[in-house]
Amino acid sequence: MKYFLYFFISIFTLFGLTRCKTQKAITKAIAPRDSTKNAQITTASDSVIQINFAKEILQKNTINYNSFSAKIKLDIEDGEGKKPDLVANVKMIKDSVVWISITAPLLLNTEVFRVFITKDSVTLIDKKERTIHYRSIEYLQELTNIPFDLKTIQDLIVGNPIFLNTEKMAIKTTEKFLIIATLTNEFKNLVTISLADNLIQHSKLDDLNILQNRTADFSYDNYAINNGVPFSTIRQIFVTEKNKLDVRMNFKQYEFNKELSILYSVPKNYKKK
Numbered sequence: 001m002k003y004f005l006y007f008f009i010s011i012f013t014l015f016g017l018t019r020c021k022t023q024k025a026i027t028k029a030i031a032p033r034d035s036t037k038n039a040q041i042t043t044a045s046d047s048v049i050q051i052n053f054a055k056e057i058l059q060k061n062t063i064n065y066n067s068f069s070a071k072i073k074l075d076i077e078d079g080e081g082k083k084p085d086l087v088a089n090v091k092m093i094k095d096s097v098v099w100i101s102i103t104a105p106l107l108l109n110t111e112v113f114r115v116f117i118t119k120d121s122v123t124l125i126d127k128k129e130r131t132i133h134y135r136s137i138e139y140l141q142e143l144t145n146i147p148f149d150l151k152t153i154q155d156l157i158v159g160n161p162i163f164l165n166t167e168k169m170a171i172k173t174t175e176k177f178l179i180i181a182t183l184t185n186e187f188k189n190l191v192t193i194s195l196a197d198n199l200i201q202h203s204k205l206d207d208l209n210i211l212q213n214r215t216a217d218f219s220y221d222n223y224a225i226n227n228g229v230p231f232s233t234i235r236q237i238f239v240t241e242k243n244k245l246d247v248r249m250n251f252k253q254y255e256f257n258k259e260l261s262i263l264y265s266v267p268k269n270y271k272k273k
Helices: 003-011 023-030 048-061 137-144 151-157
Strands: 042-043 066-078 086-093 097-104 110-118 121-126 129-135 169-175 176-183 186-192 200-208 215-226 229-240 246-256
Touching: 048 169, 048 176, 048 186, 066 151, 086 151, 097 151, 110 151, 121 137, 129 137, 200 229, 215 246
Parallel strands: none
Antiparallel strands: 042 169, 066 086, 066 246, 086 097, 097 110, 110 121, 121 129, 169 176, 176 186, 186 200, 200 215, 215 229, 229 246
């Protein structure tokens, strides 16, 4: 169960958010900290053209697919130090299911656990402890106080930015970057896009409750083109509050829109939890 929490739940658990709605949060999100003097700030009311341009770029950066499979090397580090390397074999059918098998190279590539996620439920099979954990999506939402769902998890894996609201946007431009700030009920999201290739370089999620001081940074690197789709093959997720979590994802193999066979079977004699 521990590694599943590291890869998914820990990321979301560090965001126990309060709800707030204010355009000031967007303005603050794009306030220059280390930007150049030539940076230009606009809001939706200032420039409809720039807002529409930003929406177009975000749309082009959204990966549309029917199915997805990948082999991902995971490097995980928290406040206690680096964890053993893991390899995740992932199969996904959009809006339907996520299937993940985690193996540990240090244990001769032994399967550590298997995860099966649908719109309604999460099933974790812990091969080491010989246990099965059944949880509803609603239970995990209440546990983490985060409105994540199957779509959010699939977007996180495939590389689409999460928690975006294109109806509440503000723009800042520099010579090299387009910076888009969006606001949801739970998050401020600051997305940095390179103007050289119009690809997402970075996404920063901030807790709307400044007392919580919780942040998640998503970095996207080493883009490859697969059937015309730009795909970031190296990513880093860094979450910080009182505890820190650093997850590096190196996609060794990946395929879109191939016919997938996803089998769901429960081993006998495993203890239910």
